Amino acid sequence: MTQRRTVFFVSDGTGITAQMLGHSLLTQFEGVVFNQVTLPFVDSVPKAEECRERIELEAGGGNGQPIVFSTLVNAEARAVVRRANALFLDFFETFIDPLEAGLGVKSTHTVGHSHAARDKNQYQNRIEAVNFALAHDDGATHRELELADVILVGVSRSGKTPTCLYLALQFGVKAANYPLIPEDFSRMKLPGVLQGYRGRLYGLTIAPERLREIRQERRPNSSYSDLENCRYEVDRAETLMRGAGIRWINSTTKSIEEIATTILRELKIERQVY
Amino acid sequence: MTQRRTVFFVSDGTGITAQMLGHSLLTQFEGVVFNQVTLPFVDSVPKAEECRERIELEAGGGNGQPIVFSTLVNAEARAVVRRANALFLDFFETFIDPLEAGLGVKSTHTVGHSHAARDKNQYQNRIEAVNFALAHDDGATHRELELADVILVGVSRSGKTPTCLYLALQFGVKAANYPLIPEDFSRMKLPGVLQGYRGRLYGLTIAPERLREIRQERRPNSSYSDLENCRYEVDRAETLMRGAGIRWINSTTKSIEEIATTILRELKIERQVY
Numbered sequence: 055m056t057q058r059r060t061v062f063f064v065s066d067g068t069g070i071t072a073q074m075l076g077h078s079l080l081t082q083f084e085g086v087v088f089n090q091v092t093l094p095f096v097d098s099v100p101k102a103e104e105c106r107e108r109i110e111l112e113a114g115g116g117n118g119q120p121i122v123f124s125t126l127v128n129a130e131a132r133a134v135v136r137r138a139n140a141l142f143l144d145f146f147e148t149f150i151d152p153l154e155a156g157l158g159v160k161s162t163h164t165v166g167h168s169h170a171a172r173d174k175n176q177y178q179n180r181i182e183a184v185n186f187a188l189a190h191d192d193g194a195t196h197r198e199l200e201l202a203d204v205i206l207v208g209v210s211r212s213g214k215t216p217t218c219l220y221l222a223l224q225f226g227v228k229a230a231n232y233p234l235i236p237e238d239f240s241r242m243k244l245p246g247v248l249q250g251y252r253g254r255l256y257g258l259t260i261a262p263e264r265l266r267e268i269r270q271e272r273r274p275n276s277s278y279s280d281l282e283n284c285r286y287e288v289d290r291a292e293t294l295m296r297g298a299g300i301r302w303i304n305s306t307t308k309s310i311e312e313i314a315t316t317i318l319r320e321l322k323i324e325r326q327v328y
Numbered sequence: 329m330t331q332r333r334t335v336f337f338v339s340d341g342t343g344i345t346a347q348m349l350g351h352s353l354l355t356q357f358e359g360v361v362f363n364q365v366t367l368p369f370v371d372s373v374p375k376a377e378e379c380r381e382r383i384e385l386e387a388g389g390g391n392g393q394p395i396v397f398s399t400l401v402n403a404e405a406r407a408v409v410r411r412a413n414a415l416f417l418d419f420f421e422t423f424i425d426p427l428e429a430g431l432g433v434k435s436t437h438t439v440g441h442s443h444a445a446r447d448k449n450q451y452q453n454r455i456e457a458v459n460f461a462l463a464h465d466d467g468a469t470h471r472e473l474e475l476a477d478v479i480l481v482g483v484s485r486s487g488k489t490p491t492c493l494y495l496a497l498q499f500g501v502k503a504a505n506y507p508l509i510p511e512d513f514s515r516m517k518l519p520g521v522l523q524g525y526r527g528r529l530y531g532l533t534i535a536p537e538r539l540r541e542i543r544q545e546r547r548p549n550s551s552y553s554d555l556e557n558c559r560y561e562v563d564r565a566e567t568l569m570r571g572a573g574i575r576w577i578n579s580t581t582k583s584i585e586e587i588a589t590t591i592l593r594e595l596k597i598e599r600q601v602y
Contacts, residue, residue: 067585068589070348070585071352074344074345075345079423079424082427082437083431083433083435084436092599094589094593095589095590119430125349127356141426143423143426145419148422150353153395153417156395156415157333157360157395159331159357159360161356177583180490181487184490184493213455216454216458220497223497224497309451310497311341316369319368325366
C-alpha cells in the first residue's frame, strides 16, 4: 500500500528556498506520495498560529504525521509552528548557530532577506538581463550583441529560448540566441555576425527523434517536423559547430537548470543567485 | 576591519539549491564580505578530491576558514569534501536521517534528482508555460487566452513581463499580460477581451517616481517617461482596477519572487517547483 504524507513548506518569505530544498530531499523517497502545501509570508505570531492550526488539521486527517520544512527566521513564529504535531525540520536554526560560531559574528535574524529586492542595482541588472534575452531571442537583433555574456546557437526548438530566459532570471546573465537554419547549412558557415564572438558562443543540440516530437506539436506533418529533416538539421548543426570549435550540450534529457549550469561553468561566467 | 570569507556551494547536481539556501543564511550576517564559489556536478570521488584541494588552497589564503555548504548525496564524495579544512555545513545528511526515521522508509540516495529532467510531461508543461508567456506578452494575442492561469494587467513597465516569465519557469504557471494604455484610461474600462476572465486578472502597480526612472532609461525625456504622465497613468490604472474589482500588488520594492508568490497565493493557484 502506498504511503501518503502531507508536507508543508513554511517560510517568513516566499517559501521558494524551503520548497526547493524540501523537494530535493523528498525526491529521495520512492513509494511515498507527498501532498505538498506551501505556506509563505508567515511573518508574525498570529500567522504562525494559523499555520499551526492548519498543520494540526492535517495531522488528524489520516495520512500520518505531517512533515514541515521551515525556513522561519523569526524565533517566536518558529516556536509556535514547532509545537504542531508534525516532523519539524528547520533549515534556518540548524545552520545559523554553527555559522555564528564559525564566523564569530551574531546573525541579524532579519526576516525576508533571501528573495527580497534589497539592492536596486542588482534588481535592475536582472530585469535588464530579461529584456536583453527577449530582444536578442532567435537572432532578432544584432544591436548590442557585444554586451552578451553568452550567445547560444542551435537548430530551431533545441531549447535556446527557455535557457536564455532562465540564465537571465536566475543568474542575471545576459544571453542571446541565434538559430542555425538551412542557409547556414548550405554555406556550412556560422552567421557572419557571430564570427566576432567565438569565445561566447555555446551550442545546444538535441536527439532528432525528440526534436521531431517537439516540432510536430508546433507544425504537424510539415517538412519542418519530418524526422529525416530533423536528422539532417541536427547532423549539419553538429558538423558546423565542430568545425567552428563551438562546444555544445545535448538538451534531450537535461533540465533547464542543468543546461544553464553547464554553460556558465564551461564559459567561466560567474554566477549570482537571486 | 571587515571580515572576508570564502564560501563554497558544493553539489552533485547544479548547486542551485545549495546556493539558494546558503545565500539566504549568509544574508543574515552583516559586516562580513563573502566570496562565493559554486562547484556543481561533484558526482564522483575524484571530483570530490579536486574540490577538496580547491577548498584547502583557499584555507591557506589568509581569509580565515572557508565555509562549505553541501548538498552532496553521494556519501563517499561527501566524506572526501568533509575532510577539507573548512566549516562544513551539510543540507542533505542533516535532514535525510530524521526523514528516514519519520517516514519509516530508506532513501534511495540517488544523485541528481532535484533539478533533473525526470518527467518528460512535467518538463513539457514548463516549456509550454514559457512559450505561452512569450506568445501572450503585452497583449500580443487573444488566442488561447482561456488557457491562462493568470492574466496580469498594469501600466507599461510595471514589471508584468519578468513576472510572467518567472511564473512560467519557476512554477510552470501559464501567465499572460495586458498593458493598460491611454485608450483604456479615456474609456475607463478594461480591454473588452479581458471581461470574460475577471477571476484570473491580477494587477501590478508601481510608484510613479520609480516608473519614471525605468521609463527614462528606455525613452529619455519623452512624454512617456514624464513624471506627470507617470502619475496620471498610475492613478488611472489604480482607479480602473479598483472599479473592476481587480486586486493588485505594488511592485516598487518587491522582488519578482515576492510578486509571483503573492499572485499565486491570492489567486489560489497551486504551485509546483522545478
